[in-house]
Amino acid sequence: MTSVCRLQWHFILIFSAALKGESRYLEVRDAAEDDMFALLKSNLKRDLTEGQIYRRPLRCIDMLSIEGQFTFTAEKPELQCVLFLIGDPEELVTVEYNFVNIDCHGGDFVKVFDGWIIKGEKFPSSLDHLLPTSERYTDFCDTGRTRATVQASQNVAMVFFRIQEPGNGFILTIRKTPNLFPCNVISQTSNGRFTMVIPRQHRNCSFSIIYPVVIKISDLTLGYFSDLQLKKPSPVGCQESGDFVELLGGAGLDPSKMFPLADLCYSFHGPAQMKIGCDNTVVRMVSSGKYINRLTFEYDPFHRPGLENEQGNNVEEVCFPVK
Missing domain, CATH: 2.60.120.290 (Spermadhesin, CUB domain)
Known part of the structure; x- marks a missing residue:
C-alpha cells in the first residue's frame, strides 16, 4: 500500500x-x-492562477x-x-x-x-x-x-x-x-519563525506545533510599558508574576492538559534553546494586561541534522506523557 x-x-x-x-x-x-x-x-x-476561485x-x-x-x-x-x-x-x-x-x-x-x-x-x-x-x-x-x-x-x-x-x-x-495580533495558533509546518505580541490585554495566547521540535527564543520582553521597564522578575516564581511564558509538551491538543517544561518571567535577548521531543509542543504566553509583552522564537524539527551540535542554552530532550 x-x-x-x-x-x-x-x-x-x-x-x-x-x-x-x-x-x-x-x-x-x-x-x-x-x-x-x-x-x-x-x-x-x-497552486491557483491569480484571481481564480478554487x-x-x-x-x-x-x-x-x-x-x-x-x-x-x-x-x-x-x-x-x-x-x-x-x-x-x-x-x-x-x-x-x-x-x-x-x-x-x-x-x-x-x-x-x-x-x-x-x-x-x-x-x-x-x-x-x-x-x-x-x-x-x-x-x-x-x-x-x-x-x-x-x-x-x-x-x-x-x-x-x-x-x-x-x-x-x-x-x-x-x-x-x-489578524494583526495573532494569539492562538496551530502551525501547519514543523519549522518557522513567529512573533507573539499581547498589547496590554489580559489574555493568554498559545502557539501549538504538532511535531517534536527545537525551540529557539531570540527575544522576550515582559513587563514593559512603552520604553520604560516597570516590572521586575517575581522572587516567588513565574506563576505569581502575572506575565510569563511557558513551554509545554504532551501528546494531546489542549495546552491546559500538557506537561509544563519551562517557565520564563524575565526579559532577555537570546538565544535560548530547548529540545522538546513531544508529539505536541506549545509556547504559551500569559499576560496580565498591564504591559506590552512580546516574544520572538523559531522552531525546527528535533531530528534535523546539525541542530544538536549548535551552541546555545541547551536543555536535554524531555517529554513526559500526559496521564
Whole structure:
C-alpha cells in the first residue's frame, strides 16, 4: 500500500470511528495521536492562477487550508462528518453559508466550532479562549440564514455536519482575513519563525506545533510599558508574576492538559534553546494586561541534522506523557 493510500485509509478509519453526531456539543474522540494530524502534515496547498476561485466537492471527513467555495451533497445518509479548517498563523478563518438544504427538524445539522476539538481536548483551551465551550458552536439550524458568516477567533475552525437524506447538502465559502495580533495558533509546518505580541490585554495566547521540535527564543520582553521597564522578575516564581511564558509538551491538543517544561518571567535577548521531543509542543504566553509583552522564537524539527551540535542554552530532550 502506498503512503498516500495508507494516509487516506488511516484518516478515514480514525474519524469515522471518532465522531459522535448525536451530541449537541460535538467532539472528535478516540483518535490515535500518531495519526490524528496526518492530513495536516501532508501537502495541503494548491497552486491557483491569480484571481481564480478554487472549487471542489467535500468529503465527509476532510481538511482545508485554502480559500474557495466547497460543496457537499450526500449520496447516502451521512451521520458523522467533520471538516477541519486551518490558515496561516496571521490569518482568521471565516465560514460563509452560501446554500443549505438540510432537514433541521429531522436531526440534520451544520455547526461551526471556533477552534479544534479532538478526543475531548480543545484548542484553544478553555483557559485561553474568551468564550465558554457551549458558545463556541454556531448552528445553522438555530439561525436558518444563508449568506451568514462565522469568523473564528484564530487560524483554525471546524465544521460538524449530519445529513440523512441523499441529495441534500450545502455550499460553503471559506475565506481568510488578516489578524494583526495573532494569539492562538496551530502551525501547519514543523519549522518557522513567529512573533507573539499581547498589547496590554489580559489574555493568554498559545502557539501549538504538532511535531517534536527545537525551540529557539531570540527575544522576550515582559513587563514593559512603552520604553520604560516597570516590572521586575517575581522572587516567588513565574506563576505569581502575572506575565510569563511557558513551554509545554504532551501528546494531546489542549495546552491546559500538557506537561509544563519551562517557565520564563524575565526579559532577555537570546538565544535560548530547548529540545522538546513531544508529539505536541506549545509556547504559551500569559499576560496580565498591564504591559506590552512580546516574544520572538523559531522552531525546527528535533531530528534535523546539525541542530544538536549548535551552541546555545541547551536543555536535554524531555517529554513526559500526559496521564
